[in-house]
Amino acid sequence: MAITYDQGLSFVQGFGAAIAENKAYLTQLDSEIGDADHGTNMDRGMQAVLAKVGSLEGADLSQLFKTTAMTLISTVGGASGPLYGTLFLGLGTATTGKTELSTEEWSQALDAAVQAVRARGKAELRDKTMIDALQPAADALRESAQDGATLEVALAACERAAEQGMQATIPLVARKGRASYLGERSAGHQDPGATSSWLLVRAARQAFTADT
Amino acid sequence: MKKLINRVEDVVKEELEGIVAAHSDLVRVHFAPNYVVRADAPVSGKTALVSGGGSGHEPMHGGFVGMGMLDAACPGEVFTSPTPDQILEATKAVSGGAGVLHIVKNYTGDILNFEMAADLAKADDIEVEAVVINDDVAVQDSLYTAGRRGVGTTVLAEKICGAAAEAHASLKDVAELCRRVNANGRSMGMALTSCTVPAAGKPTFDLGEQEMEIGIGIHGEPGRERRALATADEVTEMLTRPIVEDLPFKRGDKVLAFVNSMGGTPLIELYIVYRALARYLDGVGVKIERRLIGPYITSLEMAGCSITLLRLDDEMTRLWDAPVNTPGLRWGV
Ligand SMILES: Nc1ncnc2c1ncn2[C@@H]1O[C@H](COP(=O)(O)OP(=O)(O)OP(=O)(O)O)[C@@H](O)[C@H]1O
Ligand SMILES: [Mg+2]
Numbered sequence: 381m382a383i384t385y386d387q388g389l390s391f392v393q394g395f396g397a398a399i400a401e402n403k404a405y406l407t408q409l410d411s412e413i414g415d416a417d418h419g420t421n422m423d424r425g426m427q428a429v430l431a432k433v434g435s436l437e438g439a440d441l442s443q444l445f446k447t448t449a450m451t452l453i454s455t456v457g458g459a460s461g462p463l464y465g466t467l468f469l470g471l472g473t474a475t476t477g478k479t480e481l482s483t484e485e486w487s488q489a490l491d492a493a494v495q496a497v498r499a500r501g502k503a504e505l506r507d508k509t510m511i512d513a514l515q516p517a518a519d520a521l522r523e524s525a526q527d528g529a530t531l532e533v534a535l536a537a538c539e540r541a542a543e544q545g546m547q548a549t550i551p552l553v554a555r556k557g558r559a560s561y562l563g564e565r566s567a568g569h570q571d572p573g574a575t576s577s578w579l580l581v582r583a584a585r586q587a588f589t590a591d592t
Numbered sequence: 593m594k595k596l597i598n599r600v601e602d603v604v605k606e607e608l609e610g611i612v613a614a615h616s617d618l619v620r621v622h623f624a625p626n627y628v629v630r631a632d633a634p635v636s637g638k639t640a641l642v643s644g645g646g647s648g649h650e651p652m653h654g655g656f657v658g659m660g661m662l663d664a665a666c667p668g669e670v671f672t673s674p675t676p677d678q679i680l681e682a683t684k685a686v687s688g689g690a691g692v693l694h695i696v697k698n699y700t701g702d703i704l705n706f707e708m709a710a711d712l713a714k715a716d717d718i719e720v721e722a723v724v725i726n727d728d729v730a731v732q733d734s735l736y737t738a739g740r741r742g743v744g745t746t747v748l749a750e751k752i753c754g755a756a757a758e759a760h761a762s763l764k765d766v767a768e769l770c771r772r773v774n775a776n777g778r779s780m781g782m783a784l785t786s787c788t789v790p791a792a793g794k795p796t797f798d799l800g801e802q803e804m805e806i807g808i809g810i811h812g813e814p815g816r817e818r819r820a821l822a823t824a825d826e827v828t829e830m831l832t833r834p835i836v837e838d839l840p841f842k843r844g845d846k847v848l849a850f851v852n853s854m855g856g857t858p859l860i861e862l863y864i865v866y867r868a869l870a871r872y873l874d875g876v877g878v879k880i881e882r883r884l885i886g887p888y889i890t891s892l893e894m895a896g897c898s899i900t901l902l903r904l905d906d907e908m909t910r911l912w913d914a915p916v917n918t919p920g921l922r923w924g925v
Contacts, residue, residue, distance in 0.1 A: 407791075411792065411796050414813065415789075415796070415811040415812060415813050416812065417672050453675065453708065454675050454677045455675065457646075457668045457669060457673045457674055458668075458673050459673070459700040461675060461701070461704075501704070558700065561730075561738070561741065561816075563816060565814065565817075
C-alpha cells in the first residue's frame with residue numbers, strides 16, 4: 381500500500397484541524413512553562429496553510445510539503461515557525477518528484493525532516509522539546525519498516541512512540557527554548573511543542589491509513 | 593480580560609497605524625509584512641541597524657526607530673518573534689550599501705527567525721552581521737539552558753550603536769561596539785503581577801496578593817523563584833546584588849543605571865527603586881554617570897521593574913549623549 385498525494389493532502393489538512401481543535405490546550409501548556417502562545421502561533425500558521433493547499437493544481441507531494449513549509453515560515457514566527465517550517469521543508473526535499481510514497485520512503489522523509497529540525501534548533505533528546513516526540517516517532521517508523529511491517533502497523537508504532545515521547549517530557553527539566561529559563565521549575569509540565577508534534581504524527585497515521 | 597483594544601486580531605496592526613498617525617515625521621510603517629523604518633530610509637553609506645521581536649514591549653523596538661537609533665524594527669505578534677520574510681524586507685528597505693547590523697535578543701524564536709532572514713539577505717548580496725544580546729543574570733549561562741535572555745541592555749545597545757552608525761562607523765565597528773555594550777551590561781527583573789496576552793485572554797500566571805516573582809523575563813513568563821512580597825529597598829537589593837556580583841562591577845566603575853518599568857509600575861515607584869539603587873551603588877563605590885528611568889522595555893501591563901547596569905567607557909558615554917530623535921527617546925535635537 382502506498383501513500384498517495386490525496387492522503388498527503390489530508391495529512392496536512394488533518395494536522396491543521398488537530399491544531400485548531402487543540403489551540404487552547406497547546407497555549408495552556410505553553411503558559412505553564414513558556415509564554416502562552418504556542419497554540420495561537422501554530423493555528424495562525426496552519427490556517428494560512430489550509431487556505432493554500434486545497435488549490436495546488438497538479439502538485440506532487442514535494443510541492444505540497446514545501447508550500448506548507450514556506451507558509452509556516454512566513455506566518456508563524458516564534459520558535460515553532462522556523463522549526464515546523466524546517467520539518468516540512470525536510471519532508472519536501474526528501475520527496476522531490478514523488479506522487480506516491482512507500483512505507484520506507486515515508487520513513488526516510490521523516491528521518492530527514494527530524495534531522496533537519498535538530499540541525500536548526502540544536503536540541504538533543506531529553507532537552508524537553510518537540511524532538512522528544514519526533515525522534516522516537518521516526519525511530520519507531522524506521523524500525524517497523526525495516527522489519528517489514530505493514531503501513532498500518534508501522535504508522536501505529538510511530539504514533540505510539542510520539543505519544544510516549546510526549547508524555548516522557550513531563551518530568552524533564554528543559555534545556556532548550558523558553559522553558560529552560562525556569563530551571564527546575566520546568567519539571568512536571570508537558571512540553572507544548574512535543575504535544576503539537578504528537579498531533580502531527582497522529583494526523584499522518586489517520587490520513588495514511590484512511591481510504592481515499 | 594479588560595484592555596483598550598478593538599479586536600484581538602487587530603492589536604498589532606492598529607498599534608502600528610497609531611504610530612504612523614502620530615509620528616510620520618520620524619517613521620514610516622509598512623504593512624504585510626509589518627515593519628517600521630525611519631522616515632529617511634535608506635540612508636546612503638550608513639550602516640543600518642535592524643532589530644525586532646515580539647510586540648508587547650513598547651516602546652521597544654518600533655519606538656526606537658529614527659535618527660541616532662534604529663533604521664528599522666520588525667514587530668511580531670504579541671510576544672512572538674517576527675518572521676524571516678518580515679526581517680528580510682525590513683533589511684532590504686534600510687540597506688544603504690554599508691551593511692546591516694541585526695541586533696537580536698537571545699530567545700530561540702528570535703535567533704532562528706533572524707538567522708533565516710540573514711541567510712536570505714546574504715543571498716541578495718546584502719552584508720549582514722548579527723549581534724546577540726544576552727544580559728539577564730537571572731538565567732544561568734550554561735549548556736543546560738537556551739542561554740541568558742536579552743533584556744534591558746538591548747535598549748542601551750540600540751541607542752549607543754545607533755549613534756555610532758549615525759556618525760558613519762563601519763558595520764564591523766558598530767558590531768564590535770554592540771558586543772562590547774553587551775559584554776558590559778547586566779540586568780535582572782521582577783514582577784508584582786502577571787500580564788494578559790490579548791490572544792490568550794487571561795493572565796499568564798497567578799500571583800497571590802503577598803507574592804512576587806524574581807528573575808522574570810519580558811514575556812509574562814514566570815521567573816526563577818516566587819518569594820514573599822518585600823519592600824522596594826529589599827527588592828532593589830535582590831536585583832542589584834546579583835547584577836553587581838556577576839560582571840562584577842568594581843569600586844571605581846562608572847555606570848549607566850537603567851530602572852525600567854515592566855509596564856504597570858508607575859514612575860513614583862521607579863524613583864523609590866532608583867533611590868535604593870543609588871544608595872546601594874554608592875555603598876560599593878560604583879559611580880552612576882548616566883541614568884534612564886521609565887517604561888522602555890515592557891511586558892504589556894505587568895507591574896514590576898527591571899534594573900540594568902552598563903559599565904561605561906568614554907566612547908559609550910559620548911555616544912549615549914549624542915542626539916537621538918525617535919518616538920520613544922529624544923534628546924539633543
Ligand atoms: N531549540 C529547539 N529545538 C527544537 N524545539 C524547540 C527548540 N526550542 C523550542 N522548541 C520547541 O518550541 C516550543 C515552543 O514554541 P512556541 O511557538 O511557543 O515558540 P516560543 O518559544 O514561544 O517563541 P516566541 O516567544 O518567539 O513565540 C517548545 O515547546 C519546544 O518544543
Ligand atoms: Mg511560546
